[in-house]
Amino acid sequence: MTGIYIHVPFCKQACHYCDFHFSTSMRRKHEVVQAICQEIILQQNYLSSRELQTIYLGGGTPSLLTATELDKIFTTLHQHFTIAADAEITLEANPDDLTAAKINELKQSPVNRLSIGLQSFHDPHLRLMNRVHSANESLASVQLAQDSGFSNITVDLIYGIPAANHSIWAKDLEQVVALQVPHVSAYALTIEPKTALGNWTKKGTFIPSEDEFVATQFEMLLTHMQTHGYEQYEISNFAQPGWESRHNSNYWKGVPYLGLGPSAHSFNGSSRQYNVANNSQYLAALSQNKIPATVETLSLADQANEYLMTTLRTIWGCDLNKIKNTFGFDLQQLHGNYLSRIIQKGMAQLENNTLTLTNQGKLLADQITLDLFIAE
Missing domain, CATH: 1.10.10.920 (Arc Repressor Mutant, subunit A)
Known part of the structure; x- marks a missing residue:
């Protein structure tokens, strides 16, 4: 069982907690898509099998890809790999991108699983994190996706955000269960040094939650999800029976995978490799048919x-x-x-x-x- 991860390094704006590689300029988006397609061709023999069971488009914000750009990626994959008939194909999306027209566009594509970055249903917390969307857009995006026929949906939440008590997190948990999505990923707010929150923490203008506060919210998460029929199959991931992420489960089980795009990681069992986390350098290397990766033999x-x-x-x-x-x-x-x-x-x-x-x-x-x- 093999899988491919594709990193789409573009976002509308920088979330204050995120240290993943991305650009807020869309100027070279089409070029990066072209380069990813070239990398697909160059890396077609990286895995021991060319039959793909899972494909995961992450980022960044893959929902910023146009239908034409998405089609080009899948066309190239089909030309050089065999995609299993029952392959799990996930695309990460932000709620503000998921208009009725966009969801219909995705429904016409090979994508059959949506990962929607809600993060919170509390508008002040969304503003603190510099998310583009509102709480109402969070709810609407999931409903639109469900109404259009997407049943395999996962949503992301963030806990441990500073607050006077745990009532906001309790409401978030109630709301996410009410959405009736089969999968939820929940992560503690992590303060990374090279982020806005990291800089504010260093200056003393932002005070992260105490460990005990975060631990309590983690315990609330475990109890609430278990009570409502979700199994914690990985520390941050909860699924109703049969709805586990096949792609991420393979990561955690040590199954080899190929990563494509700037900053993407690959693993073949005996080595890891990391693509350069710089769009210009990535494009320059691929224009010369070179893989801009650092290889680490394990x-x-x-x-x-x-x-x-x-x-x-x-x-x-x-x-x-x-x-x-x-x-x-x-x-x-x-x-x-x-x-x-x-x-x-x-x-x-x-x-x-x-x-x-x-x-x-x-x-x-x-x-x-x-x-x-x-x-x-």
Whole structure:
């Protein structure tokens, strides 16, 4: 099972929390699309199979692509890959882009799954994050998509936004369930250094929420989603039965994937590579039929740590037998005392030699993963 990620590096404006690669100038959008199509041709042999089970257009804001630009990308993919009849094809969209005309346009395309970046139903929070859309547009975009026949919809929410209490987050949770979408992704507000929020935090004009405040909202999230029939199959992702993201699930299970576009990452099992996060440099390289990527060959310890880092976030957990048999490391021998300690504290479970985190452990997932990393 293989998949392709396509990074569309354009946005109407910069969200105050986002440190992904993007440009707010649309001047070279058509050129970048052309270059992505050229990269598809050059990278058609990167994966061991040319049959694609998943395609994911992320960004940036892929909903800014015109029908012609989207068609060019899919035409090129069809010419050089076989797209499975039941392939999951996701496009990230902002609510303000999803007019009735735009949704109808997408309905005519191969896209069969929408990922809509709502982030909040509270207008002051949307303004703080510098989102283009309003809370009303959030609701309208999902309704329009559902009315047009899109059933496979996921929406994004952000929690941990500073507030006097948890009432705004509680209302967001009630509202997202009321939308009756089958999948929800929820992320804690993270303050990245090279963002507006990062700069304001450094200057003292913005004060992030305390860890305890964020942890409480995470626990509210877990309880609310479980109560309404959503399974937390990855720390930030919740799905009704059968509606898990196939593309992202493959990431977390260590399945190889190809990334296309400026700043996109690829993984083939033994190496990772990163495209240059600069549109002009990306275009210059592709004009010469060169892939502007930095390749990192992964040692067995790197591969084991990659597997540990991704699988420990999921409901399926980390198979210690695979770490031993595939990568040659016995995690129980290396970290036996630590494993016993986190299990005794109720932060993890070990069944059939598969390690999974409990709700308590998920609050400390990053630290637990670091503590279990295998040294070279």
